[in-house]
Amino acid sequence: MGLERWLGVGAMAVLLGVSCPAPSLAQSQPESASRTHLLRQVYTSGLARMAKGDPAGASEAFRIAAEVAPELPQMQYSLGLAKLLADWSKREEALPSIEAALRADPANPLYGIAKVFADPALSQLGRDGALHFTAVGAARLRAASAAVGEDKTAINGRYLAAVLGSMQGTGDPRMPLQLSGFDRMLGAGGKVRLPTWNDSQAFGRLFGAAVPDAALQTFEPRIVDRLPHGLDSLSPENLRRLQMRERLLGLRQQPS
Numbered sequence: 001m002g003l004e005r006w007l008g009v010g011a012m013a014v015l016l017g018v019s020c021p022a023p024s025l026a027q028s029q030p031e032s033a034s035r036t037h038l039l040r041q042v043y044t045s046g047l048a049r050m051a052k053g054d055p056a057g058a059s060e061a062f063r064i065a066a067e068v069a070p071e072l073p074q075m076q077y078s079l080g081l082a083k084l085l086a087d088w089s090k091r092e093e094a095l096p097s098i099e100a101a102l103r104a105d106p107a108n109p110l111y112g113i114a115k116v117f118a119d120p121a122l123s124q125l126g127r128d129g130a131l132h133f134t135a136v137g138a139a140r141l142r143a144a145s146a147a148v149g150e151d152k153t154a155i156n157g158r159y160l161a162a163v164l165g166s167m168q169g170t171g172d173p174r175m176p177l178q179l180s181g182f183d184r185m186l187g188a189g190g191k192v193r194l195p196t197w198n199d200s201q202a203f204g205r206l207f208g209a210a211v212p213d214a215a216l217q218t219f220e221p222r223i224v225d226r227l228p229h230g231l232d233s234l235s236p237e238n239l240r241r242l243q244m245r246e247r248l249l250g251l252r253q254q255p256s
Contacts, residue, residue, distance in 0.1 A: 038223045039068055039216045046078060047155075050204035053189045055085040058204065066097065068226065069219040074153075074209040077101035077111050084118050085204050088125065088186050094118045110154050110209055112144035113164070124175070131182035132170065138177035141167070155208035162195050163206065 046061030059082035066075040080097030083090070095118050101111045116122045122137030133141055141164065148154050149161030167179050185192050185203035192203045 036220055039065060039219055047208050051202055053202035055082045055204050058082040059086055068223045072215060073101035073104035074211045077114060077209055081114050081207050085186055091118050109144040109148035109151050110207060112140055116141045129183035130178040130180045132175040133177040135176055153210050155210050156206045159194055160206040163192055
């Protein structure tokens with residue numbers, strides 16, 4: 001789905017929705033591209049979809065983000081992870097995006113975990129519903145799971161570490177480690193039970209990657225350029241919302 005079509009079905013109104021009264025616009029002077037946060041909104045909408053257990057829907061938002069900012073490893077990783085969880089039967093299609101993220105940031109534990117999940121040479125889903133890891137995959141997963149809980153780029157890293165901490169040994173040297181119940185974590189509505197939590201959570205929610213605003217802002221002109229007529233493609237109401245959002249953000253950043 002292209003950016004123009006995605007924005008053209010009303011998604012931008014949802015992404016940029018602000019219920020505050022809108023200030024007036026300067027005559028024929030829309031807010032500049034450098035003052036918008038469209039890429040942040042698209043990326044955040046993908047994270048929200050993942051948190052709701054909709055990796056297929058998230059992949060559409062992440063695909064746009066990855067097309068606009070392919071240099072950001074978080075975008076490549078997020079797209080690969082969403083594709084992986086949305087359709088396990090085609091998990092190898094997620095590998096190029098995940099490997100691109102790893103080339104940019106080889107030590108990132110989130111990317112390392114996604115790689116082990118996506119690569120058939122490192123893991124296999126058994127008939128028992130558990131994900132079984134090869135010796136190499138198990139070693140990589142143990143190292144990544146030990147690091148992800150403290151990694152500041154992993155939004156819910158400590159919860160992901162707790163889930164991975166429940167992995168069990170199998171006694172089989174070919175597949176020495178397994179994550180039970182993995183089949184219930186996949187697809188639409190896939191969930192996982194977290195220690196000390198009463199309610200199950202969407203599995204994809206545990207994999208969110210933080211992206212600094214400054215990194216996203218670098219690519220803002222690109223997403224504006226992809227609109228058919230720049231910012232003029234957005235309705236006057238959405239342009240007013242953009243301006244109001246910027247003013248609200250500016251007030252929040254001022255010292256009290």
